[in-house]
Amino acid sequence: MASNQDQNDHARFIQAGNLMRQNVQEEYDSAVRATVGWTMALIIVSIAFAMLTAAAIRRFTQDDVASYMIGGIVHMGTGLALHAYLLERHYRAPGILRFFTLLIFLACVGAIAAISYFRADLMIEQGRPRATSYMLTAFMGLLEIGLPSLFGFMLFKAWLRKDIAYEDLQWVKGVAARIPQEDSPxxxxxxxxxxxxxxxxxxxxxxxxxxxxxxxxxxxxxxxxxxxxxxxxxxxxxxxxxxxxxxxxxxxxxxxxxxxxxxxxxxxxxxxxxxxxxxxxxxxx
Incomplete structure (x- = not known):
């Protein structure tokens, strides 16, 4: 009878270890999905904003493909640079690396502001009121900076969750594998x-x-x-x-x-x- 009870106790502790491992695995899988999701969201919004800014950039490039590529890179760079900067701060990367990443972020923001200004000029040339053109492009510029930055921040949070869950998953796998080998459950x-x-x-x-x-x-x-x-x-x-x-x-x-x-x-x-x-x-x- 005592032997059966010991076996039941052992099985209960082993099952609990497996459940803990499954729970952490689910956390990790969820974090990976969130990381992929926010990455895709950043790509989509960058493509959408690239289409909006292509006309203003075309005044300088005289090429449609280059205009779309520059717009996409600038908006994608805004989100990715913020994501990288926040990760570097969290993991205490060397100061020079953080400074360089911050410069990239600020350069992308400055480029979006400049594109917004030239887009306003383009609207004025098309006969739209000056005040309306500047107000509309200022609003769009803030949106073009804010959305990629938001998605970059959310990508950072998801990435951090993924790193934490991965570390815990490696540990909990060891715990779940160890428990069946112990004499006492x-x-x-x-x-x-x-x-x-x-x-x-x-x-x-x-x-x-x-x-x-x-x-x-x-x-x-x-x-x-x-x-x-x-x-x-x-x-x-x-x-x-x-x-x-x-x-x-x-x-x-x-x-x-x-x-x-x-x-x-x-x-x-x-x-x-x-x-x-x-x-x-x-x-x-």
Whole structure:
């Protein structure tokens, strides 16, 4: 009877691990679809705006194909440059790279503004009122800048979700594969949760000292020390965010009472139960 109960418990924990993996897989698939969707939306709106701006650009190129291509590139560049700049800021890319990407974005915005001005001149030449022409082209110019920028921002958000879900998916696959190999059905779950929570508390203890070091460096105008402390704070906060996200998944999907996993992990952190001795997680992070 006890053996059957153990088998049932093991099966329950294995099933929970598989469900957690399926959930993260769905998150990843959804993020990929959103990334593709916003990319397609940016392409479509760039083509549409290229058709609107072709006449104004044709005054300089004297070529239809070149006019459409320039209009499409400028509008597409607006969205993609903003997307790239936001990603570079999030991942703290070198400052020179962020500056270059921002320049591309501003150049595209400036090009759209210039095209709008020449389009207004074209409308005036066609006999339309000057005030109406400038107001209409100003509105269209704002739309031509705003929509690609919005789609670029949404593409950035979707891309970020995809990156996060992919990282979690690699980890959760390791957890789901590990659970069937454990002698105790809950060991893998609690082991993961224990190491995540332990590291989170270590980071919480480190951050106040680093914040003090940053304030001290600022007070003494030690720019290098302040930059080092700021970089370390960002690194620890990013690590904590990742650990907390994985810890929350463990607690959410643990196949027991809602607070059972947290109670067991706290016992190990307080030393009431022997702590696990395995690496921090199945993916080695």
């Amino acid at each position: 809950d060991y893998g779950w609690l082991d993961e949760g224990y190491h995540f929570k332990k590291r989170i508390r270590e980071i919480d203890n480190e951050l106040p000292h680093l914040n003090l070091a940053l304030q001290t460096a600022d007070a003494h105008r030690h720019g290098v020390n302040a930059a080092d402390a700021e970089a370390k704070i960002y690194e620890l906060r990013s690590e904590k965010e990742k650990l907390q996200r994985k810890y929350d998944r463990i607690i959410t999907w643990y196949p027991g009472q809602s607070d059972e996993a947290e109670r067991e992990i706290e016992k190990r952190l307080r030393g009431e139960e022997p702590p696990p001795s395995t690496p921090i997680s199945s993916d080695g992070t």
